[in-house]
Amino acid sequence: MDIFEKYRGLIARHDRMLEAAGDPFNVCMERLISPTEAIIDGKRTILFGTNNYLGLTFDPHCIEQSAAAVREQGTGTTGSRIAxxxxxSHRDLETEIAGYLGKRTALVFSTGYQANLGTLVGLAGPDDIILIDADSHASIYDGCKLTGATVIRFRHNNPADLDKRLARIENKEQVKLVVVEGIYSMFGDMAPIAEFVDVKKRHGAFLMVDEAHSFGVSGDHGRGVAEAEGVEADVDFVVGTFSKSLGAIGGYAASDHPDFDTLRFVSRPYMFTASPSPATAASVRAALECMRDRPExxxxxWENARRIHQGLEALGxxxxxxxxxxxxxRMSDEVAALTAWRRLLDHGIYVNLAVPPGTPNGVCLLRCSVSAAHSNAQIDEILRRFGEVASEILTVADAG
Incomplete structure (x- = not known):
């Protein structure tokens, strides 16, 4: 048997996509023009699916700090944190993140994906129980597998279901770790963190919140949904990424627990991966300055998000x-979603196509993301171009 035989169904599905609309999962940004525009297929295209929430990828201060770090420290570290x-610059970044979040300790990881893997592997083991929201990111699921812990899923954003499942655990002394996200990456809905805090307190559990898509976005200071709901002190562990609002790559984990630094010598994803480049550490520190000093x-x-959300609903x-x-x-099926994605790209709008198994409940989506860098003129153009193809998109969706 061929080693790729197990993927034949997926390969055939991908081939059908290629024939119908090109490859939605391998779009090449041939040239970046700004945080919100790129050349794709030789055409100037508005980026409406990049997670560049604060638009800092082209910020002059971030670029200059990154370039200076390359000149002074070279292009890479060539080693892990324990070597x-x-x-x-890594220690300075960890100090700044911990201070920004108001936590005792922070650890920096090379990617946001590894931040979840490394934190979960460091916190939980085979004798523990992890309870995760059913819509959790793949990195959370994968991290849970690596721990060897018993994993229990509870219904999405449902504190009552979590409460019920915690109550069923017979060994009340067993370590229980609850994992939720601030803003969920597929649907964009927010978790009721304060309610989850109440539940975890009743059962003596620990709470970890992944603020990857809410860091820089939610709360008066951009610290996330826990800040927005006033319960930061009750969140035991917070994880996030540098690749969204901070416009770089990497991730962090932070906590007030006095032994949290133990992860530095028990978390294999932290221990055995090359550390972030000097350029990354420098640009992230500069982006943190922007987050702190430019609340506008x-x-x-949020002004852009509300306007576009309202405009798209008005289009049907x-x-x-x-x-x-x-x-x-939400689209009716994969064909409708793929057709819509292609038509939008043809009209100069890049969005994400999201289909099963990467989506909750098997739904097919056009996943869009808004940036503070989107101008009023670009928003007008986004809505105009969505409007131009709306009748075709919705007709395909209704036919399904």
């Missing part, structure tokens, strides 16, 4: 959640 890969970026982001699209920087449009 030669700990630079002063968050204000602009079905949105999956209230307004947020992630706007998911």
């Amino acid at each position: 030669n890969g700990t630079y002063k 970026l968050r204000t602009r982001l 699209f079905e949105t999956c959640s209230p307004a947020s920087p992630i706007i998911a449009l």
